[in-house]
Amino acid sequence: MKNIEHSSKDWLPGISVDCVVFVFHENQLKYLTLKFLNSDIWSLAGGYVGNRESINDAAKRVLTERTGLTNIFLEQFYCFGEFGRNVNARAEFAKIKNDIGSTTDDLDWLSSRFISTGYVAVVDYEKVNVSLGDVSDQFMWQNVREFKQLFLDHNEILDKALVKLRECLDAKLIAFRLLPETFTMSEIQQVYEAILGASLVRTNFQRKILSLNILERIEKKFSGGAHKAPYLYRLKK
Amino acid sequence: MKNIEHSSKDWLPGISVDCVVFVFHENQLKYLTLKFLNSDIWSLAGGYVGNRESINDAAKRVLTERTGLTNIFLEQFYCFGEFGRNVNARAEFAKIKNDIGSTTDDLDWLSSRFISTGYVAVVDYEKVNVSLGDVSDQFMWQNVREFKQLFLDHNEILDKALVKLRECLDAKLIAFRLLPETFTMSEIQQVYEAILGASLVRTNFQRKILSLNILERIEKKFSGGAHKAPYLYRLKK
DNA sequence: CCAAAAGTGTTGCAACTACACCCATGG
DNA sequence: CCATGGGTGTAGTTGCAACACTTTTGG
Known part of the structure; x- marks a missing residue:
């Protein structure tokens, strides 16, 4: 509860940020959700803004607090400022207040009107080490293809984040940030297909990716299968 | 000074909006600037957010207060939240305070930290009727090709607004919103050229615009010149 | 006739799509 | 040999750019 107790002194009132943190795992595009202490309310990774x-x-x-990572792709995409986006959710806040054992002052501050700026983050699943922080007791990587009811207007924030992610996909080389250092060509294609929600023709896709001239092929190969092993690639310096 | 005097009660603290209002006039793309009372400081059209x-x-x-118009193209493009974007400008605020005869409380509120969300607006020059409001004594439609020093980080806001405008140009049919009800084909081309900052080949441009199938040609024509009069077009319903 | 406006035709380029086909490799 | 991975070739399409050329119309 440290952050919230210090709130009115240390943080800007009425302003927050919400990050939609994407990873690629088990062949699916997923985003980070956190569950409030002792509740069944799930939210995106949010926080307040220091004075x-x-x-x-x-x-x-x-993002660093929740994932342990620095230097990750992070981009602002929209400022959510509807009146009532959180003010009309006093019941939700009251429940959270009760669950996390907050004082009345905290609730007043929390449930006062907030304007939140949304950010898209893209990280490598293998490198993330999620820290829950003071108000959550559980986290989950949620598949974007499955609907999950989120806190306040966080479903709307997620939708806009996905649009932004698709817009950035090529220009910002999003796919490679979702993959580990080395990866196979079909893994890249799976990332693209997960983000675009469509299947792509292998031959044309490979030509497109290789023509970018940003990958180098590593001669080391997978072991195991009763067939040819795929090549590994990594980003050129 | 009405707005500012009521500030701490009626408006959200620390949050503002800034609109970059574009028009097309004298064959140039221009944006609205307002000069603070008795000063030489020019700003974009900004305002506070009601509780x-x-x-x-x-x-x-x-936008309605400044232009008298409703139902205009308006789109959010970025939230400007640097610490110091206005806090480091106490000198500018002190000058404005002096010029407009504000009380100390107003200055404190004005010069406290603000986060501002930027909006692009696109209007028909012939329909705008600018109202100065309580803190300005002059306005000007400023050519985007000429640099003008603006208040705080408003030059950066303008730059990002122009990028957004170009991105929206085709998808949101920006050009037609900058023109009056009826217009000639070469006027449309001039708008495109002003926004893109490049010249276009007439024949290809006309083919592209007409192939959108959103215009109807009006048989009435210009009068006057010693040559064929151009056709007039208007948007289909 | 001239000047400005409006429109057509054609050529070439670049990007993308779909699909056929071939080679490589490990068992 | 087979299954999987990796890659080439090519034909069709689309959009766009460049440019030549024709037609319309008012004076």
């Missing part, structure tokens, strides 16, 4: 901190830095900090 | 008003509605309201 002397830029909102972009706040998003970076929240 | 019970969504930020998108606040932007709409600011």
Whole structure:
């Protein structure tokens, strides 16, 4: 409860950031959700903005706190400022307050009107080490293809994040940030297919990716199967 | 000074909106700037957010207050949240305070940290009727090709607005919103050239625009010149 | 006739799609 | 040999750019 108790002094009132953290795992595109202490309410990874901190830095900090990672792809995509986006959810807040054992002041601050800026983050599943923080007791990587009811307007934030992710896919080389250091060509294709929600023709896809001239092929190969092993690739310096 | 005097009660603290209002006039793309009372400081059209008003509605309201128009193209493009974007400009605020005869409380509120969401607006020059409001004594339609030093980080806001405008140009049919009800084909081309900052081949451009199938040609024509008069077009319903 | 406006035709380029086909490799 | 992975060739399409050329119309 440290963050919330210090709230009115250390943090900007009425302003928050919410990060949609994407990973690729088990052949699916997933995003990070956190469950509030002792409740069944799931939210995106959010946080407040320090009095002397830029909102972009706040998003970076929240991401580092939750994932243990620095230097990750992070991009702002929209500012959610509807009246009632959280004010109309006093019941949800009251439940959370009760569950996490907050004081009345905290609830007043939490349930006062907030404007939240949304960020898309893209990380390598194998490198993430999720820390729950003070208000959550569980986390989950949620498949984007399965609907899950989220806190407040976080479903809307997720939808807009997915649109932004697709827009950035080629220009910002999103797919390679979702994969480990080395990967096979079909893994790249699976990432693209998961993000675009469509299947792609293998031969044309490989030509497109290789023509970018950003990959180098590593001669070491997979072992195991009763057939040819796929090549491994990694990003050129 | 009405708005500012009521500030701490009626408006959300620390949050504002800034609108970059574009028009097409004298064959140039221009944006609205306002000069603070008795000063030489020029800013974009900004405003605060009502306690019970969504930020998108606040932007709409600011736009209606300044231009007299409703139902105009308006789109959010970025949330500016650097620490110091206005806090480091106490000198500018002190000058404005002096010029507009504000009380100390107002200055404290004004110069406290603000986070501002940027909006692009696109309007028909012939329909705009600019109202100065309480803190400005002059306005100007500024050519985007000429640099002008603006208040705080408003030059950066303008730059990002222009990028957004170009991105929306085709998808949101921006050009037709910058023109009056009826227009000639070469006027449309001039708008495109002003926004893109490049010249286009007439024949190919006309083919592209007409193939959109959104225009109808009006048989009435211009009068005057010693040559064929251009056709007039208007958007289909 | 001239000048400006409006429109057509054609050529070539680049990107993408679909699909046929071939080679490589490990068992 | 088979199954899987990796890659080439090619034909068709689409969109766009460049440019030549024709037609319309008012004076």
